[in-house]
Amino acid sequence: MKLRLIATFLLLAATCGAAEYKAGAARVNISPRESIWMGGYAARKRPSTDVAQDLWVKALAIEDAHGHRVVILTMDLLRVPRLIVEPLAQELKGRYGIERSELLLNCAHNHSGPSPWENDPFTAMAPQEYAKCRRYTESLKDAFATAVGEALRNMAPAAIFHGTGEAGFAANRRVKTAKGYDIGYNPDGPVDHRVPVLEVVGKDGRLIAVLFGYACHNTTVEGSCLRINGDYAGYAQADLEQAHPGAVALFMQLCAGDQDPHPRGGLEIAAQHGKELSGAVEKVLNGKLAAVHGRIGTALQMTDLDFAPHTREQFEKRLNDPLPARVRNARAMLAAYDAGHPIRSIPYPVQAVTFGHSLSLLALGGEPVIDYALRARREFPNAIVLGYSNLVRSYVPSRRVLAEGGYEPEESMLYYGLPGPYAPDVEDRIFSAIGSALKQAGGRR
Numbered sequence: 001m002k003l004r005l006i007a008t009f010l011l012l013a014a015t016c017g018a019a020e021y022k023a024g025a026a027r028v029n030i031s032p033r034e035s036i037w038m039g040g041y042a043a044r045k046r047p048s049t050d051v052a053q054d055l056w057v058k059a060l061a062i063e064d065a066h067g068h069r070v071v072i073l074t075m076d077l078l079r080v081p082r083l084i085v086e087p088l089a090q091e092l093k094g095r096y097g098i099e100r101s102e103l104l105l106n107c108a109h110n111h112s113g114p115s116p117w118e119n120d121p122f123t124a125m126a127p128q129e130y131a132k133c134r135r136y137t138e139s140l141k142d143a144f145a146t147a148v149g150e151a152l153r154n155m156a157p158a159a160i161f162h163g164t165g166e167a168g169f170a171a172n173r174r175v176k177t178a179k180g181y182d183i184g185y186n187p188d189g190p191v192d193h194r195v196p197v198l199e200v201v202g203k204d205g206r207l208i209a210v211l212f213g214y215a216c217h218n219t220t221v222e223g224s225c226l227r228i229n230g231d232y233a234g235y236a237q238a239d240l241e242q243a244h245p246g247a248v249a250l251f252m253q254l255c256a257g258d259q260d261p262h263p264r265g266g267l268e269i270a271a272q273h274g275k276e277l278s279g280a281v282e283k284v285l286n287g288k289l290a291a292v293h294g295r296i297g298t299a300l301q302m303t304d305l306d307f308a309p310h311t312r313e314q315f316e317k318r319l320n321d322p323l324p325a326r327v328r329n330a331r332a333m334l335a336a337y338d339a340g341h342p343i344r345s346i347p348y349p350v351q352a353v354t355f356g357h358s359l360s361l362l363a364l365g366g367e368p369v370i371d372y373a374l375r376a377r378r379e380f381p382n383a384i385v386l387g388y389s390n391l392v393r394s395y396v397p398s399r400r401v402l403a404e405g406g407y408e409p410e411e412s413m414l415y416y417g418l419p420g421p422y423a424p425d426v427e428d429r430i431f432s433a434i435g436s437a438l439k440q441a442g443g444r445r
Contacts, residue, residue, distance in 0.1 A: 235274025294356015
């Protein structure tokens, strides 16, 4: 494999007169240093007990021969921490000249890590626990900036390759019942078992980084476990870094909104799924990969997603609901009405990163369901579609899932502090923004 990589690198260098890319990677430990409330499962009643597996933020910086850059930040967290994103982006622009469109943030959507503090009253916890979560979240900005700085300092001539593997443990979780759609195990529902892989190799054939993705919630470890860990994505990254000393393995969460691991349980099952995923990546690395080439282009667009019509009266009726989350949501929505700004829409980020016409990364905000990946496969066959990127404020249903109803398009909005389901045009608005971002980034002919 090393000879193949060196030969390909030399071919690229001979063609271009110099290495087509420079790349560098780094990682920073972001494990909490104190017992802390964990995010993702509303049923938890106590904070964490210990750290079973360290959590990381990882950075991959890539620059083309013309100085165009992209920095990809991945994190073993539930959400991209909204509190620090803009301050981080401003700091990175001031320090390194990185434009906001050149910074892609993606979270693993890990349900076994700390609860990010977002000043939203939708998780019931004691004031001292809120304070811990805020301290932790605020500390992440320095960790993220450190990872980016180290990745930029580590940049050296590199070649990039891509390929696709497969792992089979992701399963559709939307089950049709007599009362509508519920969360369970649907072996016949749509899935996307592809494992896209980017291999970043130095001039000497050394593996600098491997960037890989999968479309599946990081919920193997159930809410009864109070030990901090990275779930299957954490185990897969650790496996790869152990097998390739000195390399940084970065996990990208894809369109996992309606995808759960099967089976689920404890840490041992998470390790099992992680082993399957890392094995799929290794198979790609040992196989025939395609060279990535071309100018790096980036674009970040915000589009507004409208909500279905709602009235003050419907939230007033929820104030006596037996479910505390519905009451908390109703109070927040009524407060918005009282302020004269009821929530009618929210901004939604769509980011495109292109490497000429050879490969594109499409980074969508929120928790998009698998239909987005399947449609994009048809319309943009050279693209890898990420979810959980830049801003995670809700599930993102497709037209089909929105019409079916259930947890993702309806009930989950309570916990995200939003008024209800999206308007029927949500999928079309997002794909229109994808097309516009790709055109701006230069990835469409």
